[in-house]
Amino acid sequence: MTTALATSDLGKRYRKTWALQDCSLAIPAGRIVALIGPNGAGKTTLLNLAVGLSRPTAGEVSVFGAAPGDDPATLSRIGFVAQDRPLYRGFTVADLLRFGAKLNPRWDDGLARTRLGRLNIPLEQKVGKLSGGQQAQVALVLVLAKRPELILLDEPVAALDPLARREFLQVLMDATVEAGMTVLLSSHLVGELERVCDYVVMLNAARVQFAGDLDAFAQGHRLLVGPRAEIEEIARVHHVVHATHTDRQTSLLVRLNGHAYDPRWDVRDPGFEEIVLAYMGRREHATETPQ
Amino acid sequence: MIEFHLDGGSGVAAYMQVVHQVKQALRLGMLRPGDRLPTVREVVAALAINPNTVLKAYRELEMEGLVAGRQGQGTFVLKSLAGPALAGHGELRAELVEWLQRAWTAGMDDESIAALMVTTLREQAIARTKQEEGAA
16 A cells, blocks of 8 residues: 655754654555644644655655655645645636646646636635635635645634535545545544544644544543542553543543453443543643553 | 435444445335445535545445445445335334333333333344354
8 A cells, every 4th residue: 555644753843842753654545634633732843844844853754755845746746735724815716726727737727617616716706805715615626726646734624614614625525536635634623523534643742642543543442430540550451541530530531452441440432522632631741652 | 315414423433324324214215226325426525524434334235235336337225124124014013002002001201111122122132142043
């Protein structure tokens, strides 16, 4: 299987602070990847490194086997929509299409016009006059017309209302069926991520906490609730993601490793969002993760 | 043609929800042998879900022998789940209504009735598996 995005011990430091550290990933081609983590976890840093907008302080990153910053041929295979969705507001949609056609060797003008037509976005309209949802759609269509094999989206739906969000993701999912691209999508909207993604990369405190199939993520964790106890025994077998204690009770969210439980624990299946929150909540001891 | 609906908060994996909805449609006769299931692209575009979710659901249904994919044409229903069950439906239903009346008269509420149904079903399923294992 082809690897779309590979990183090995990748790190980025800004002055004295590491924004990303010891990041090793191998994302198979054709997957739709959820990049999840609290603000400042390193999501945007990882995306910027993957598209070659910034250079690693440590380690390596490659897209389809080549370093993204050096080679125009590799860059033409990557599509990127930055967080603030930067579009020239004074340009008309048609201007942007002409611009895109000039700059991108693999530009598919037919695809762009068909998709914009289907979305009822008028080509002669100035970008600044479009709604937020339409602007997001225009940014997505521009990136799709580039015919990328890897598409990176940084918080693409954050500012949109639920309907515009759904429409955006419909277009994105439809395009992946058509083109079979690899998608890396950062977002806080866990409900939507669970629908669209089949691979999860969980970041917290500049480190990768989990990377793997959605099924392994959604089904590989359990919530254990029992009388207040020391967690060392459990931690020897399973990986404790998050622990909370009251004076009488202990609740643990664990990543499973086999089936051994102490019968004193009440075992529940946590939902996707509960697992995500558990990973986000463990900022304080994030660096002692046994990988 | 049927439409799928996903419940995000249900905790049931999205592909299983699709499998359940196809089976339910087969039981109720909304899908019959020869019918085409929506294409992966149609489902993906309607629900904004991952294409692999739909593929996985359709593969599961194929493994159970309920549907079959035809190259370039789509996925088609092979067999119905409505058939024999539906014939005895009316009579069984009448008996169930009678039994329900007795349960209500005995002072059971709807939730206890449902719980009794589920636990008895489970017990009987286990007993039946044991019997089949003994016979084999």
